[in-house]
Amino acid sequence: RKEVEQDPGPFNVPEGATVAFNCTYSNSASQSFFWYRQDCRKEPKLLMSVYSSGNEDGRFTAQLNRASQYISLLIRDSKLSDSATYLCVVNVAGGFKTIFGAGTRLFVKA
Amino acid sequence: NAGVTQTPKFQVLKTGQSMTLQCAQDMNHNSMYWYRQDPGMGLRLIYYSASEGTTDKGEVPNGYNVSRLNKREFSLRLESAAPSQTSVYFCASSEAWRGAGRREQYFGPGTRLTVT
Numbered sequence: 001r002k003e004v005e006q007d008p009g010p011f012n013v014p015e016g017a018t019v020a021f022n023c024t025y026s027n028s029a030s031q032s033f034f035w036y037r038q039d040c041r042k043e044p045k046l047l048m049s050v051y052s053s054g055n056e057d058g059r060f061t062a063q064l065n066r067a068s069q070y071i072s073l074l075i076r077d078s079k080l081s082d083s084a085t086y087l088c089v090v091n092v093a094g095g096f097k098t099i100f101g102a103g104t105r106l107f108v109k110a
Numbered sequence: 111n112a113g114v115t116q117t118p119k120f121q122v123l124k125t126g127q128s129m130t131l132q133c134a135q136d137m138n139h140n141s142m143y144w145y146r147q148d149p150g151m152g153l154r155l156i157y158y159s160a161s162e163g164t165t166d167k168g169e170v171p172n173g174y175n176v177s178r179l180n181k182r183e184f185s186l187r188l189e190s191a192a193p194s195q196t197s198v199y200f201c202a203s204s205e206a207w208r209g210a211g212r213r214e215q216y217f218g219p220g221t222r223l224t225v226t
Contacts, residue, residue, distance in 0.1 A: 002152075004152065008150070032213070034214065042219070042220075043200055043217035043218060043219050043220055044153070044200070044217050045217070046214045046215075046216075049214070087152070087153075091213060096141065096143075096158050096160055096166070097155075098143075098155065098213075098215065099152070100145075100152035100153040100154075101152050102150055102151055102152045103152070
């Protein structure tokens with residue numbers, strides 16, 4: 001079983017739609033959580049950190065459920081420019097162990 | 111402020127050849143990392159350097175060596191390339207581990223390596 005699991009998609013949505021991505025992690029020592037965005041043939045870039053209380057950045061909302069070991073990302077009012085792969089990332093406490101999910105691909109269509 | 115830079119951007123090697131991938135960061139970060147990314151898999155850590163003067167193995171270190179030349183530079187060497195090392199290689203850097211462990215990583219543009 002992978003330590004961080006994501007639905008690979010692809011998710012195909014129209015502009016303006018709301019889309020949600022889920023991610024589960026298996027290591028209970030996981031301490032910090034992130035969503036990264038990766039455009040085709042580019043490097044990953046930090047989209048947002050995920051805080052225990054949940055956090056929002058414009059159209060993006062991230063949630064963390066430590067009891068269920070589950071992270072989510074909600075994108076509202078999707079734009080064409082949101083088309084990318086979204087990576088769920090987990091840092092495990094006590095060292096430099098950062099685990100990347102394989103990513104969920106999103107295509108937003110006009 | 112260039113962030114993280116990597117050279118070369120593309121490379122084709124024959125089996126058994128050697129090469130060094132270069133990485134530099136200008137953000138005064140203490141920690142640096144080398145990852146590989148293969149289709150359908152998440153980025154996998156090859157080696158990391160928590161701070162200048164230290165290096166440690168990650169998840170997939172076999173076939174690779176690294177050098178932390180100074181605080182800015184961290185190189186990855188393939189001594190005898192194999193087709194299984196065909197991949198996209200990313201270098202990243204971050205500030206030192208702090209507080210609750212929140213440590214965002216900043217990535218370079220990647221090196222696309224093909225071993226024939």
